[in-house]
Amino acid sequence: MKSLEKAEICIWFDSSNYETSATHLFQGICNVRSLWLNIHEVIPLTIRIPIFHNLIEFEFYGRESLLVEFLHCTPNLKTLTVKFQVVAETQRKVLHMEVPSCLSLHLKEIKILNFKRDRRMFEMISYFWDNAMVLEKLMIRIKSLSETQQSIVFNQLLQLPKSSKKCQVVIF
DSSP states (O other): OTTOOEEEEEEEOOSTTHHHHHHHHHHHHTTOSEEEEEEEOSSOOOSOOOOOTTOOEEEEEEOHHHHHHHHTTOTTOOEEEEEESOOOTTHHHHHTSOOOHHHHHTOOEEEEEEEOSSHHHHHHHHHHHHHOTTOOEEEEEEOSOOHHHHHHHHHHHHHSOOSOTTOEEEEO
């Protein structure tokens, strides 16, 4: 699998040896440039995730705590697409961990596919903005909000502090 350029993986942890299987899987695909990863699980990953040096495009569907763990293993990431299963109450500890280097140095675009108008989602976006120094575009899909509500959310987002001075916000 060393020559694999792109991987699309959906993981369900329904066996007793999921840690071993997941470890082998991630080690086998750690050279990909593009990864679509969907993790359907509430149990935190306790496996050692290898460094994905070549990964520049990452689509992640799962819990934000797992996302931050993966971001620490993707030093050259440029494009991130996320759809959170749950934005957990415990995310504060996640947001105070050491900042992944990809956020500070390389990440140019973030797309959030399932924005919900609540404090925790704003905290997650604030985390990205505080730490993504070279971010050029933040795209946020807002469903089921009126145009007026979308405008309010847009203005609230613009009030958040951000490190990147040239970041464009796109609501879709």
